[in-house]
Amino acid sequence: xxxxxxxxxxxxxxxxxxxxxxxxxxxxxxxxxxxxxxxxxxxxxxxxxxxxxxxxxxxxxxxxxxxxxxxxxxxxxxxxxxxxxxxxxxxxxxxxxxxxxxxxxxxxxxxxxxxxxxxxxxxxxxxxxxxxxxxxxxxxxxxxxxxxxxxxxxxxxxxxxxxxxxxxxxxxxxxxxxxxxxxxxxxxxxxxxxxxxxxxxxxxxxxxxxxxxxxxxxxxxxxxxxxxxxxxxxxxxxxxxxxxxxxxxxxxxxxxxxxxxxxxxxxxxxxxxxxxxxxxxxxxxxxxxxxxxxxxxxxxxx
DNA sequence: AGAAGGCCCTGCGTGC
DNA sequence: TGCACGCAGGGCCTTC
Numbered sequence: 001x002x003x004x005x006x007x008x009x010x011x012x013x014x015x016x017x018x019x020x021x022x023x024x025x026x027x028x029x030x031x032x033x034x035x036x037x038x039x040x041x042x043x044x045x046x047x048x049x050x051x052x053x054x055x056x057x058x059x060x061x062x063x064x065x066x067x068x069x070x071x072x073x074x075x076x077x078x079x080x081x082x083x084x085x086x087x088x089x090x091x092x093x094x095x096x097x098x099x100x101x102x103x104x105x106x107x108x109x110x111x112x113x114x115x116x117x118x119x120x121x122x123x124x125x126x127x128x129x130x131x132x133x134x135x136x137x138x139x140x141x142x143x144x145x146x147x148x149x150x151x152x153x154x155x156x157x158x159x160x161x162x163x164x165x166x167x168x169x170x171x172x173x174x175x176x177x178x179x180x181x182x183x184x185x186x187x188x189x190x191x192x193x194x195x196x197x198x199x200x201x202x203x204x205x206x207x208x209x210x211x212x213x214x215x216x217x218x219x220x221x222x223x224x225x226x227x228x229x230x231x232x233x234x235x236x237x238x239x240x241x242x243x244x245x246x247x248x249x250x251x252x253x254x255x256x257x258x259x260x261x262x263x264x265x266x267x268x269x270x271x272x273x274x275x276x277x278x279x280x281x282x283x284x285x286x287x288x289x290x291x292x293x294x295x296x297x298x299x300x301x302x
Numbered sequence: 303a304g305a306a307g308g309c310c311c312t313g314c315g316t317g318c
Numbered sequence: 319t320g321c322a323c324g325c326a327g328g329g330c331c332t333t334c
Contacts (some may be wrong), residue, residue, distance in 0.1 A: 058330090082328080138312050140312095151326090217329090290327090
């Protein structure tokens with residue numbers, strides 16, 4: 001093996017290793033499966049103890065967080081965009097965001113330095129007591145207490161666009177949101193005001209599925225391609241949620257980690273690898289973030 | 303209003 | 319073996 005091909009081989013090996021160990025960023029599907037996993041432990045459960053191990057994540061924890069949750073019963077769990085919501089039998093709900101590295105750990109063998117908020121549930125006739133730890137190494141996440149009746153008006157929620165899996169995310173909505181916009185479609189789909197819940201991974205995957213270049217000006221996408229894009233966004237999210245539900249029994253991995261699952265991506269993190277169309281996956285930086293795409297099946301011209 | 307860039311933060315891979 | 323560095327990016331912020 002010559003030096004050149006040897007280097008290529010090693011580079012390919014390094015990529016394969018990177019891919020297999022790639023961090024799953026919590027986007028909409030990860031938050032959704034996290035909530036489904038938490039439901040079994042939290043819905044109807046009373047919070048017996050709360051431990052707050054540090055004053056803040058990205059922002060300070062709300063004042064009186066532990067007192068607000070201690071003794072409360074979780075009445076329901078809900079997702080909005082990439083936020084998870086724990087409703088209680090009290091006025092306020094707890095809203096969490098997992099940021100880049102956030103996760104809930106179920107009954108961890110031992111608590112680590114990144115387990116910042118720990119909820120312990122009371123045992124019930126048909127449920128053992130459980131320990132739920134919100135772990136977030138990079139601390140890009142957040143926790144808030146918001147009056148349930150005021151959630152829709154809460155500033156971070158009020159600014160959000162429609163849910164991509166909901167009835168309001170239509171080709172017409174997207175056409176209106178993109179009209180006149182010259183920014184790359186990749187950047188615009190990350191704007192939570194246009195559609196709420198997409199992150200870098202699923203934007204790359206959806207554009208690939210819709211055969212649209214991430215570099216296309218948002219306002220230039222009309223008609224059939226636009227409808228294709230709406231459908232592709234729905235499909236990649238739905239399939240990811242299904243993967244999270246089917247590959248992991250009750251959504252929890254053996255180590256008790258929720259929300260992360262093995263899902264094969266077509267382009268994300270696959271620079272230099274073959275696309276199924278026969279082309280090759282490329283990478284570029286848009287808005288300071290990596291975009292992965294295949295120039296062969298996602299041409300810039302329509 | 304839209305576009306562009308910076309900031310926060312830690313773990314990991316890489317190169318020396 | 320260790321150390322420095324670059325990279326990952328969601329939401330929010332400032333500047334133009």
